[in-house]
Amino acid sequence: MFSQSEENYIKTIYHLAAISDKGISTNAIAKKLETKASSVTDMIKKLSDKKVLVYKKYQGVTLTDFGKRTAANIIRKHRLWEVFLVQKLNFTWDEVHEVAEQLEHIKSPKLIDELDAFLGYPKSDPHGDPIPDKDGNLPQIQKSLLSTLEKSEKGVCVGVNDTSSEFLRFLDKQEIGLGKNIEVLDKEPFDDSFLVKINGKEMTISNKVANNIYIQKS
Amino acid sequence: MFSQSEENYIKTIYHLAAISDKGISTNAIAKKLETKASSVTDMIKKLSDKKVLVYKKYQGVTLTDFGKRTAANIIRKHRLWEVFLVQKLNFTWDEVHEVAEQLEHIKSPKLIDELDAFLGYPKSDPHGDPIPDKDGNLPQIQKSLLSTLEKSEKGVCVGVNDTSSEFLRFLDKQEIGLGKNIEVLDKEPFDDSFLVKINGKEMTISNKVANNIYIQKS
DNA sequence: AATAATTTTTAGGCAAGACTAAAAATTATT
DNA sequence: AATAATTTTTAGTCTTGCCTAAAAATTATT
Structure with missing residues (x-):
């Protein structure tokens, strides 16, 4: 232990x-x-x-393999608790992290198995990060940083890299979130910013922001 | 803190x-x-x-008053988590204590308020113990130890004194639990045991057991 | 290759929270 | 009231997890 x-x-x-x-x-x-x-x-x-x-x-x-399994288990707990907080207790995605940091240390195999079932065996947490299974296997989905997309490429927002409250609240304000459709209309070489269309709405996004949004290309 | x-x-x-x-x-x-x-x-x-x-x-x-409020708040968290474990995660009343001992230390006012709401503002935990409100007030219900009842007195089981797994599993085996109707049919002076009828079924109960069951008289 | 800069480790300490053993205070007994 | 028994406190240690300062090793620069 x-x-x-x-x-x-x-x-x-x-x-x-x-x-x-x-x-x-x-x-x-x-x-x-x-x-x-x-x-x-x-x-x-x-x-x-x-x-x-x-x-x-x-x-x-x-x-070691043992260390990896141990880590995956802690991360599994962290992410399941995040799902619980958002889905059942009305937390927003920028509020869950610090509470999950505490909850992830609770020791009880039954607790986490039952929580998993209670939540309907979710595959990913509120930030789009995959939830490891009981054996520590972590399913990886195919995703690319928005900043690596070329002009006219498009896809769906499936995750974020920076999970700080500041960034997440910024995304909320811009109405950017998981599941949104994103298309790169143009890239500006001067400051490496992006002109994108997000769910029909055109906007400019800085390189720093584009570097923290994951897209599943379509 | x-x-x-x-x-x-x-x-x-x-x-x-x-x-x-x-x-x-x-x-x-x-x-x-x-x-x-x-x-x-x-x-x-x-x-x-x-x-x-x-x-x-x-x-x-x-x-001090401050100390009492602090204590009530910890107990509030403990008991709300116990309700959660039983109602939502299929724990039995003899399994909840040690996990709640851990969960009660999680720091997040929002978490506990939302949990309370999510559970429908329960008044008592799975052992019948009252849940303090946010201000630390603890509603006390009128209850008596089964061992203090006289012959032909009756009531409903509303709590237990001993919350050890051993005792709780024993009660399960005897089909004694919260909400059951209990009537004292007779008291045996020799060993202070009780002849009782519990939900229609007659049985003998030792003094030690009677000393750990709370009854609301009717 | 020699020196400078950086990284990493060692050595020694500190606070929290526990322990043992012994001293001090209180309570019980004669 | 004096002694015995018990309870409580003090004094000194230990472990965990952190720290600072200095030494050692590695890496970068000239």
Whole structure:
């Protein structure tokens, strides 16, 4: 059994590994967890002893299969709770994260299985991120950052990269959300912004925003 | 804001105060929390500094109004989660306690208000214990221990004193539960056991069991 | 290749919350 | 009232998880 702190490290390393492919550096973990590199070194040693990850001094860490399964399980809980909060308790997609950060540490296999059933076995959370199954398998859907689309390409919004309240509330204000149809009408080379049509409405979107919206091309 | 450990002390002192009326002793707290008296002394000092309780050396503790409100709020969360687990996630009344012990520490006012609404503002938990309102008021229903009833008195089972899985599963086996009609047919002076009729069925109940069942007399 | 800059680790400490053992205060008993 | 028994507190330790400062290793730059 892992402490909340250990679980947070495991989850963070899993997320970092998903984008980096090589060993995860002490500094990267420290930055993500808003802690110090020396604290990370301490924890890494402990998690290495517990067979969660492989660690060689000065060379970053890699999760073991056991570590990956553990991480997927925490993420599964996090995302199921997010679905619960939005679907049953009237939370908005920008409010769920911090509560789910707490709920993900509740220990009870029955609880999470029953919650999954109660919610109708959802496949993804309110931000479009896939929910791992009980064995830790994470179904990956085909998606592209809006910023990588070419002129006249189109598709459906299926996820976001940045899940901060600020960004999500911005999207709400622009009426951009999961399931919306998006078409790139033009790209502006000067500032790499996009002219897009979202559910029939034309608007300009900055490169920074386009870099945080996932599209399933059609 | 209080740590989980602080919350557990506050809740425990509140429960002990409900049955004792005078100051709660260090030893009583230690026993209930399965810890050592010296640890209790440490924590008591901290909670006294935080204005949760009043403490004078060697004289036990009393919760302040602030402490009582804090305790009621924790208990409110605990009991609402228990209702959720039974009503929505197919938990039985003997399974809910330990999960609710974890869930009661989740910090989010919106979460608990929405949960309350989602459950239809329940008045009591699966064991018949009343749920405090948002201001910490705890409605007390009129109830008597089955063991205090006289021959030919009757009523409805509205609660249990012992909420251990062992006792609750025993009640399930005997088909005794909240809402059942109970009538005392006879009392046996030899071992203080009871001959009762429960929903039409006659059975003998030991004094120990009768001491843990609450009846609303009719 | 040597030096500079950066990253990572080590060493030593701190706070929370628990513990043991011993001292002090209170309560019970003779 | 004096002694015994019990309760409570103090003093000192331990673990977890964090910190700072300094040392060591790695990587980048000249």
